[in-house]
Amino acid sequence: MSAAKKPVPEGKKAKTKVPPKVKGDVTAEFEAALEQRKHEHYILRLYIAGNNLRSRMAVENVKKICEEFLKGRYDLDVIDIYQDHSKNPVDLVLAAPTLIKRLPLPLRRVIGDMTRKEKVLVGLDLVPRT
Numbered sequence: 276m277s278a279a280k281k282p283v284p285e286g287k288k289a290k291t292k293v294p295p296k297v298k299g300d301v302t303a304e305f306e307a308a309l310e311q312r313k314h315e316h317y318i319l320r321l322y323i324a325g326n327n328l329r330s331r332m333a334v335e336n337v338k339k340i341c342e343e344f345l346k347g348r349y350d351l352d353v354i355d356i357y358q359d360h361s362k363n364p365v366d367l368v369l370a371a372p373t374l375i376k377r378l379p380l381p382l383r384r385v386i387g388d389m390t391r392k393e394k395v396l397v398g399l400d401l402v403p404r405t
Contacts, residue, residue: 317341317349317399318378324371325357329388333372336389344401374398 321337323330334353341349354362356371366375376383376399385398396402 312379312400315348315379317345317376319349319351319399320362320366320375320377321351321353322366322368322371322373322375323353323355325355330355330372333374333387333389336392337374337395340389340392340395340399344396344399376400 319337319341321333323333337351341351352362356368366373368375370386372386372388374385374389374395376385379400381400383398383400385395387394389395393402397404
């Protein structure tokens with residue numbers, strides 16, 4: 276047997292029961308998202324301009340960061356814009372060195388020689404913005 280519902284007087288809205296929010300749900304969701312991030316595969320492109328010191332530093336710095344934070348979970352393509360013109364129009368690189376995180380989304384760009392580790396980590400969404 277179904278329970279009889281009380282009629283709602285005119286001008287009043289029927290109340291619907293909303294489950295109370297459990298304190299900590301947002302934190303649990305955030306921690307679950309962070310845990311999932313630890314298993315995602317990263318697709319990266321590093322655009323450099325020639326074989327100069329700045330380009331070599333950028334390649335070295337990005338490789339170090341990837342090995343430390345993404346070991347076994349990344350693909351890094353190093354593209355010299357002087358040698359390979361085919362990919363640049365797709366990514367619209369205006370300055371070099373530029374690191375592009377294609378996956379996981381959202382797409383991010385980091386410009387410079389990648390010596391500021393914190394900036395690169397934020398750009399890769401490996402640490403929160405401060």
